[in-house]
Amino acid sequence: MFFSDHHTKFTKRIHAPPQAVLDVLRDPHAMMGLSPLIISVTVDPQDSTKYTVIDRLAMPFGTTRMISYGATIVVTAEGMDAESKAGAGTTTRSRYVARAISERETEVEEQVHVTAFFLLLPFIKGVIASAHNLTLDRLAAKAEGSCKRPAGYLYLDTLVLFLRKQMNLLSVLPAVLALIAVYWMAKRSSADPYGDFHLALNKLPGEDTPRTEWLNMGYWKVPLALKLLQAAGCKPGGRVLDVGHGSGESLILLLTHPDVPRPAHLTGITSLESHYTRSQARVARLNQTVPVDLYAGDAIYRPGSRNHPIDPSSEQPKFDTILALDCAYHFQPRAEFLRQAYDRLNPGGSIALADICFAPGALQTRWTRFVTMILRLGLMPAENMISTDEYLAQMRQVGFIDVQLEDITEDVFPKFISFLATQGVGWWIFSRVFNIFWGSGARFVLVSALLRH
Incomplete structure (x- = not known):
């Protein structure tokens, strides 16, 4: 009863x-x-x-x-x-x-x-x-x-059906708030989209201080950085460049993880001065013997930048591996970063990126064009909004060989979205952003390639 x-x-x-x-x-x-x-x-x-x-x-x-x-x-x-x-x-x-x-x-x-x-x-x-x-x-x-959808296929009906079925403010509100949140972030164009918010997301229940400081969406089976290193084919004793390392967790993994080949020299780039300072302090506490050089600034070399790791005219030794973990879709533009990275790799060297692109045909739909119009205001430059096929072609055009692309979307977006939805109202809103993004054809991929010997 x-x-x-x-x-x-x-x-x-x-x-x-x-x-x-x-x-x-x-x-x-x-x-x-x-x-x-x-x-x-x-x-x-x-x-x-x-x-x-x-x-x-x-x-x-x-x-x-x-x-x-x-x-x-x-x-x-x-x-x-x-x-x-x-x-x-x-x-x-x-x-x-x-x-x-x-x-x-x-x-x-x-x-x-x-x-x-x-x-x-x-x-x-x-x-x-x-x-x-x-x-x-x-x-x-x-x-x-x-x-493979036909060119020009209408994705807008997905949103229409959703609104038609729900027909109440509370169910429409997530999508509306999501678009407002993206627009608000984009309007903060003078500010870096990252700070120290990731520290709270790294805390386990009951912890006051996080044990790790990862700043990526995660692979949710093993650390995404390990998956990226596997794709890069890192070898012991190489010179490694880690681009977009945030507050240093990927640097620490490269220097300490038992399953990672230890580099002979490690260089890092991060765009935030606070992340640069924090990374320096965290690496120094390791008391390890591998030389580490960190650089605070844009991932792409700009004229006038001093001591930039991928300055094409640099006289410093070139790299054997270049890594970009969950960050290259922000680069303005990514294609220029790839060209500069190519010039700074040793013959036979490798590059690996954990990145975002789109399913073939997705960018031709009206709904996706609407979503990407908002995203490209600040979160992702329009030049970086390319399909998986275009990504492969772009890598080959730069000159890379043995270009590989692995779609790992299903092991990244679903669990990342679910996790964000449990972290309070603000993160719940952003979980709606990523769900819309995913539904619009966004794909999370691992891209790797080699420089010809």
């Missing part, structure tokens, strides 16, 4: 062939990775249909709570059936069905049935409404991103 049932339904029209949508629906790990709540999934080694799932829930008054529960997922001809049993007797059953509208359009319907303690049901209904709508939006982005 104390338990109540709740039935609801969510639908999403996706501009992708039915098979592309089914490929995602029938991949339980991929589907759970799209959820803004799920932070960990473990499959039962004895039964591949059973999983242990950990959610991070945003609770009232800005607090968060981790919950663990069991789930059973069965792939069907039409999509997927899922059942989970959480605490307090809560049971949730979801059925995903994909229906073909045309050869290039699919409608996905999710039917949800929840049984829960009657006092908890209003909270659970709110969580389901926001999380499941966002999951379907990400499903659409993933399926559409796997298909």
Whole structure:
């Protein structure tokens, strides 16, 4: 008598062939990775249909709570059936069905049935409404991103359908606030977009002082910097340039991590004087023997800059590896940085960037053009808004060989967005920014290349 049932339904029209949508629906790990709540999934080694799932829930008054529960997922001809049993007797059953509208359009319907303690049901209904709508939006982005869209395809209908379905101020407000937040940051054009805000984001629950000071979106499997170093193919005893190192966490990793080949010389560039000073102090405390030279200034050499690491006329020894971790999309312009980096690499040297570009065809849509029009006011120069194909072509045009691009979006954006959404109202707004950005075709990539011997 104390338990109540709740039935609801969510639908999403996706501009992708039915098979592309089914490929995602029938991949339980991929589907759970799209959820803004799920932070960990473990499959039962004895039964591949059973999983242990950990959610991070945003609770009232800005607090968060981790919950663990069991789930059973069965792939069907039409999509997927899922059942989970959480605490307090809560049971949730979801059925995903994909229906073909045309050869290039699919409608996905999710039917949800929840049984829960009657006092908890209003909270659970709110969580389901926001999380499941966002999951379907990400499903659409993933399926559409796997298909080459025709030139000029209208992405604006995604926003129209969203507004039409929600039809209330609270649901429209996130997108509006997100665009206002981006515009506000862009108007602060005289200020660097970074400061010391990342220190709070690095704190673990209960910590007063963060143990690390990472300033990137994260790979969410291993540190993104390690993934970048792997792509660069760093070798022991090389001369390494770390561009955009923030307050020094990537420098420390290069100097201390047991799995990282130790460089013979390390140089760093950061744009903020406060980050430069903090990095110097943190590196000095290591008491290590590798020479380290740090430079405060723009990543790109400008005439008049003194002792800039990638000054094409520099008489200093060239580098064996150049790294740019989650920063090159800010460079004005990135293409000039690539040209200067090419001139400052030793023959056979490598460059690796963790960067943002766009899916092929995404920048031709009206909705994406609207979003990027705001972004390029200050967050990303228009010249840097290129597709993955254009990025590869640009690297080859500079002269690099063996150019590789790995799309790691699904291991970066979803968890980064979910994490931001739990860090208070301000960060929740920015999580909406990144969700819009992702839905507009933005891709997080690892790009690596070599200089010919």
